Amino acid sequence: MNPMDRDPLEELTEGLARMDVxxxxxxxxxxxxxxREKFDVxxxxxxxEERPIPDPPRTGAxxxxxxxxVISMTRKMKKSLLYGTSGLVMAGLxxxxxxxxxxxxxxxxxxxxxxxxxxxxDGARAPQPSIGGDINPVPQNKPPxxxxxxxxxxxxxxxxxxxxxxxxxxxxxxxxxxxxxxPTNVQGQNRDRFPDAEQNPVNSVAQSPISTFSIDVDTASxxxxxxxxxxxxxxxxxxxxxxxxxxxxxxxxxxxxxGGAPFRASVANYETPWNAGTEIVRIGLQGMMPDIxxxxxLDLVFLIDxxxxxxxxxxxxxxxxxxxxxxxxxxxxxxxxIVTYAGSAGTTLELTPASDRATIRNALENLSAGGSTAxxxxxxxxYGKFDGDDDRVGRVILATDGxxxxxxxxxxxxxxxxxxxxxxxxxxxxxxxxxxxxxDTLMQALAQNGNGQAAxxxxxxxxxxxxxxxxxxxxxxxxxxxxxxxxxxxAVISEYRLIGYETRALAREDFSNDKVDAGEIGAGHxxxxxxxxxxxxxxxxxxxxxxxxxxxxxxxxxNLEMAGELGFLRLRYKAPGEDESRLIEAPISKExxxxxxxxxxxxxxxxxxxxxxxxxxxxxxxxxxxxxxxxDGRGEDPFxxxxxxxxxxxxxxxxxx
Amino acid sequence: MTEHMDITSLLEAHYDxxxxxxxxxxxxxxxAEDLTQDVCLxxxxxxxAFRGDAKISTWLYxxxxxxxxxxxxxRTRQARLAEEWREAHLAKxxxxxxxxxxxxxxxxxxxxxxxxxxxxLALVVTGGFSQSEAAEIxxxxxxTVSWRMSEIRKRLHVVAQQTGEVA
Numbered sequence: 062m063n064p065m066d067r068d069p070l071e072e073l074t075e076g077l078a079r080m081d082v083x084x085x086x087x088x089x090x091x092x093x094x095x096x097r098e099k100f101d102v103x104x105x106x107x108x109x110e111e112r113p114i115p116d117p118p119r120t121g122a123x124x125x126x127x128x129x130x131v132i133s134m135t136r137k138m139k140k141s142l143l144y145g146t147s148g149l150v151m152a153g154l155x156x157x158x159x160x161x162x163x164x165x166x167x168x169x170x171x172x173x174x175x176x177x178x179x180x181x182x183d184g185a186r187a188p189q190p191s192i193g194g195d196i197n198p199v200p201q202n203k204p205p206x207x208x209x210x211x212x213x214x215x216x217x218x219x220x221x222x223x224x225x226x227x228x229x230x231x232x233x234x235x236x237x238x239x240x241x242x243x244p245t246n247v248q249g250q251n252r253d254r255f256p257d258a259e260q261n262p263v264n265s266v267a268q269s270p271i272s273t274f275s276i277d278v279d280t281a282s283x284x285x286x287x288x289x290x291x292x293x294x295x296x297x298x299x300x301x302x303x304x305x306x307x308x309x310x311x312x313x314x315x316x317x318x319x320g321g322a323p324f325r326a327s328v329a330n331y332e333t334p335w336n337a338g339t340e341i342v343r344i345g346l347q348g349m350m351p352d353i354x355x356x357x358x359l360d361l362v363f364l365i366d367x368x369x370x371x372x373x374x375x376x377x378x379x380x381x382x383x384x385x386x387x388x389x390x391x392x393x394x395x396x397x398x399i400v401t402y403a404g405s406a407g408t409t410l411e412l413t414p415a416s417d418r419a420t421i422r423n424a425l426e427n428l429s430a431g432g433s434t435a436x437x438x439x440x441x442x443x444y445g446k447f448d449g450d451d452d453r454v455g456r457v458i459l460a461t462d463g464x465x466x467x468x469x470x471x472x473x474x475x476x477x478x479x480x481x482x483x484x485x486x487x488x489x490x491x492x493x494x495x496x497x498x499x500x501d502t503l504m505q506a507l508a509q510n511g512n513g514q515a516a517x518x519x520x521x522x523x524x525x526x527x528x529x530x531x532x533x534x535x536x537x538x539x540x541x542x543x544x545x546x547x548x549x550x551x552a553v554i555s556e557y558r559l560i561g562y563e564t565r566a567l568a569r570e571d572f573s574n575d576k577v578d579a580g581e582i583g584a585g586h587x588x589x590x591x592x593x594x595x596x597x598x599x600x601x602x603x604x605x606x607x608x609x610x611x612x613x614x615x616x617x618x619x620n621l622e623m624a625g626e627l628g629f630l631r632l633r634y635k636a637p638g639e640d641e642s643r644l645i646e647a648p649i650s651k652e653x654x655x656x657x658x659x660x661x662x663x664x665x666x667x668x669x670x671x672x673x674x675x676x677x678x679x680x681x682x683x684x685x686x687x688x689x690x691x692x693d694g695r696g697e698d699p700f701x702x703x704x705x706x707x708x709x710x711x712x713x714x715x716x717x718x
Numbered sequence: 719m720t721e722h723m724d725i726t727s728l729l730e731a732h733y734d735x736x737x738x739x740x741x742x743x744x745x746x747x748x749x750a751e752d753l754t755q756d757v758c759l760x761x762x763x764x765x766x767a768f769r770g771d772a773k774i775s776t777w778l779y780x781x782x783x784x785x786x787x788x789x790x791x792x793r794t795r796q797a798r799l800a801e802e803w804r805e806a807h808l809a810k811x812x813x814x815x816x817x818x819x820x821x822x823x824x825x826x827x828x829x830x831x832x833x834x835x836x837x838x839l840a841l842v843v844t845g846g847f848s849q850s851e852a853a854e855i856x857x858x859x860x861x862t863v864s865w866r867m868s869e870i871r872k873r874l875h876v877v878a879q880q881t882g883e884v885a
Contacts, residue, residue, distance in 0.1 A: 069875060077839070082737060084751070088755070092733075092754065092755045096726075100726075100763070293795060
């Protein structure tokens, strides 16, 4: 038809009216169910928001009870192994890890003595000379030079707690909305639903000299940001958590001494790239790496979704590659079994020693996809593989795109079943593959109930990060409920701003309250926190100085005495399984240092993250400058994570132009 | 107001219309499924905070329309990116070309309209709203809806003429 013949609007309108607009029924049902779950969570949160007293940052009672359960469980088994991949990401699929805990206790150095001499003072303190060097936080007589200090004493029984796992799975879940009836405090804490945390403001040291927060080892925000940017979209500012982006990367902060404390804190300060009038204070915690050679043998059951929807290179294809890669990291005495589920569940490979690589490889490569998803049957089959050998550590790793048919009994019965298995020491983790997961909710629930973690695998390099690099590193929690408190010296610093950690803020009094939960450090992990501080007298100050203070003259003289200190760092943590926290304290010298590559890179990512959040405090410092800084700080980058970040930053720069 | 507070009944009542609108705004069923899901989840998240200060359908379709416009804008941006980085993103550009070829004349015709025009048109065709409610959903003055429709007509005429000349 000649378009000139008719009114083109009429023609288009008719065409639109004739389009098939009947929705796909399955999709409709799924969306409705998902919306229902999301709504239930949002509803409760909405109610919670209206409560006058804010809950402590997403940790709270529910989490405590989880911890309690876990501790009692771990007492039963003396040692728990948590194969975490703490960077575990979020949204997607899930690997179910079942761990059977053995009885043997890892031979971990104990070191109580050192710490006992540390006065656990939490408030006022007599002036102390700045401590320096590698401080095992005892003495007080070194000059303020370097500022490393090791945390205290006992390393305790290894890794009792699964909290880090459940936590990162939990909080990292992007789209996760809890299955109904789950204890909401534990699992309902999807950050995506806490998007409202405003960027931390600039604080006046005169008014509130003390800053308190919990560490955060999650990294989900980075993966999420990556997914968005790779799709050509800019993530919503409120969903970006700068500290998680920073902590996605490994940094080479000074390691704790062998046989010593579980982690070491080092502090450095240097010029702020985006503001000549301020300085950055970088706090880097480095967890110790226990002797992984001593780990017990593993029994891994790969529970693989081979339903029709998995037939895609970024699902089954990537999954096979990922598991093959992981195979290379196992030891001869480890064993692997493969259970698949589609229309029905079946065992593809009985427990086979990892040394028999050809057989395992063959079984993996022959997997093909087709049929529906009898997930529940698959889980039962997978748990059935463990033979109850106490000397071995078992876990089920469920790999799926999220389509998981829980059977007649429904999700509650399923999660209960998994929780029961956990009590016997069998853990479950979940790996997500592919996009468009309609059931992350369930996957998250499975992983959390199974004491495992949910990770989202979108690329082979993410698979490497999750499955290989961290397989050995995340076995153990080495310090729990780690809290950081910094007190700034008003004689030296006028203003400060904590970059990121908005959702981890703690009230000042929570620092010494051991009932208030905080983040965990896993073996070999780093946690990095950055403050932007404004020295007294700097033009960059955003607030006019106060005219009065309420210091006594005695106090003022004391402040002068401590003029070499920019602030004072306090850390609290619990050795795994202990109820009482330990305190580490050390002054922060105001001497500036040169940046290392790691510092540069961390700052570049901090800049990137702040840009994503609106760039309020970045002055004229643009993404181009952030990219340059990241390039300078890229260093060796053996796995290419930093190069990938550079590309993402460039993508963002182009998108936001 | 309590009956409004339940997401399931709300979506039961509006899902099909949301989907129909999405198909017409985006010109493509496949993307409309995604948009509809996004929107439903967004609604689920925000419904508890809905205070009844607007008619619920107005509130709801305003969210729908905004989401559709966002998506159309992202699409435009992606197209621009694909152009700019044609080499680096060769594969993506090819995909986009292929997708365009497969979409047919409706999608092609829609492509000359901007996001605001497309959502306006889709809303009008999908129907069920008074002129003033449609305006409220779109966040414009009541007269703007008809004005936009006439702008769309003009634009389509121009394009039709150009096409005619080329042909």
